[in-house]
Amino acid sequence: MELGLGLPISDPRRLTDWARRAESCGFDTLALLDRLAYHNPEPLVALSVLAGATSRIRLQTEVLLGPLRATALLAKQVATLDVMSGGRFTLGIGLGGREDDHAAAGTPLAARGRLLEAQLTELRRIWRGETFRGTTIGPRPETPAGPPVLIGAFAPAALRRVARHGDGFLCAAPLAWAGRLVRTVHDEWAVAGRGGQPRLVCQVNVALGAAFAPARSAVAAYYGRDDWGVPISDPHELADTVAAYRDFGADELVLYCYADDPAQVDVLAGVLGRA
Numbered sequence: 001m002e003l004g005l006g007l008p009i010s011d012p013r014r015l016t017d018w019a020r021r022a023e024s025c026g027f028d029t030l031a032l033l034d035r036l037a038y039h040n041p042e043p044l045v046a047l048s049v050l051a052g053a054t055s056r057i058r059l060q061t062e063v064l065l066g067p068l069r070a071t072a073l074l075a076k077q078v079a080t081l082d083v084m085s086g087g088r089f090t091l092g093i094g095l096g097g098r099e100d101d102h103a104a105a106g107t108p109l110a111a112r113g114r115l116l117e118a119q120l121t122e123l124r125r126i127w128r129g130e131t132f133r134g135t136t137i138g139p140r141p142e143t144p145a146g147p148p149v150l151i152g153a154f155a156p157a158a159l160r161r162v163a164r165h166g167d168g169f170l171c172a173a174p175l176a177w178a179g180r181l182v183r184t185v186h187d188e189w190a191v192a193g194r195g196g197q198p199r200l201v202c203q204v205n206v207a208l209g210a211a212f213a214p215a216r217s218a219v220a221a222y223y224g225r226d227d228w229g230v231p232i233s234d235p236h237e238l239a240d241t242v243a244a245y246r247d248f249g250a251d252e253l254v255l256y257c258y259a260d261d262p263a264q265v266d267v268l269a270g271v272l273g274r275a
Contacts, residue, residue, distance in 0.1 A: 001246040003272065004029030005265065006062065006203060006256030009040035010218060017262040019050040023057040025269035030054070031062040031092070031203075031254050037100035038222070044077050051085035059089045062203065062254060063152035063170055065096035067115040068105040072137055074119070075126040079141040087142035092170050092201070093120070094152035113157060120149070120165035150201055159184045163192040168199025168251070175244060178202065182249075202245055203254040206238060207231035208267050211259030218258040231258060235271045242272065 005022045032043035047059040082089045095112045102109045127146030151162045152170035162169045162185050169185045207215030212233040220226045232238050245253045
């Protein structure tokens with residue numbers, strides 16, 4: 001099982017340090033969250049900077065809120081990042097459910113599923129070089145037909161999109177009830193006649209040592225609730241959690257850090273035997 005590092009969002013100026021440390025410690029992926037009506041960095045812009053600061057590690061949105069963005073421009077941005085990173089980019093995409101994000105973007109919240117469904121189809125067409133509204137949009141991505149697409153979802157209709165449009169599933173649910181979601185994805189994958197298996201990427205929040213208290217406050221502020229996504233703070237619990245996700249069959253586990261200090265990367269790497 002691969003291990004990714006979800007980057008903090010409070011101070012974009014420190015992200016290049018986080019990225020370089022993560023790559024030197026052997027993490028497999030750098031991931032960034034997405035909001036519009038919040039103080040986080042825009043993930044495609046931030047990951048473009050981090051692509052230039054690194055050479056090996058993958059770059060991933062987790063998840064980009066597709067319906068907030070115009071499809072043609074999104075296709076161009078993603079293809080550009082894919083080319084300039086040497087094919088290291090993975091597009092994690094989803095709906096987003098916060099009313100303020102959609103209000104700021106001018107997209108109707110009730111139509112977001114329909115918008116994403118059309119967008120996923122159109123992104124693939126654009127990346128293949130097909131005509132979109134009377135023209136073609138470049139550059140062509142480094143990865144044929146576009147970078148890997150992972151879809152984040154919870155609801156049954158959204159889970160079906162993984163089989164129709166995705167290469168894998170981003171599962172943000174706690175392990176205690178992630179199994180039901182993953183089984184649905186695999187069932188829909190079989191119904192759609194897809195070969196192989198969807199890639200499964202899971203995530204947990206972490207903040208070890210003195211980073212825990214400010215990190216918990218940051219998580220609560222981001223989600224607007226105190227009881228969701230409490231970071232793992234105990235090294236032994238983290239090691240057990242990683243083992244549990246490996247047994248669960250995850251292809252990758254992304255550890256989301258809400259700590260400000262980039263030294264947290266080295267702490268995590270030490271616990272995980274990657275220092």
